[in-house]
Amino acid sequence: MSKKLLMNIALLAFGAAAMMYIVGTNDRKLSELADMFWLPIPLGILALGAAFRKKEEQQS
Numbered sequence: 183m184s185k186k187l188l189m190n191i192a193l194l195a196f197g198a199a200a201m202m203y204i205v206g207t208n209d210r211k212l213s214e215l216a217d218m219f220w221l222p223i224p225l226g227i228l229a230l231g232a233a234f235r236k237k238e239e240q241q242s
Contacts, residue, residue: 188233195226 206216
């Protein structure tokens with residue numbers, strides 16, 4: 183996957199977590215979102231790790 187795509191996935195995951203927290207704390211009917219806001223964060227961390235991973239050189 184390209185670095186740009188992985189960075190976009192990470193940005194979307196962190197943005198989704200922030201929005202879930204904000205909406206969940208402001209609306210009592212959607213309070214479950216505030217309880218589960220952390221769920222997209224591991225996806226964002228994995229995407230960032232993959233985006234900044236250095237490719238190993240092949241030895242032959």
